[in-house]
Amino acid sequence: MAEWIRCPVCGNKTRNRIKEDTELKNFPLYCPKCKHESLIEVKDLQVTVIEGLEARTQS
Numbered sequence: 001m002a003e004w005i006r007c008p009v010c011g012n013k014t015r016n017r018i019k020e021d022t023e024l025k026n027f028p029l030y031c032p033k034c035k036h037e038s039l040i041e042v043k044d045l046q047v048t049v050i051e052g053l054e055a056r057t058q059s
Contacts, residue, residue: 007031
């Protein structure tokens, strides 16, 4: 079973999905809705925010 990763800032779904056996370290998660990028880690379907990157994309 796969789950969507939710943005830690606004709570909306991102374009990334994880499964039970997915492990990520220092993954830059980008939210297309709020345009915020966060550095995360994932293990056992638990998402942990390492830090906010303060980088916003200008359109």
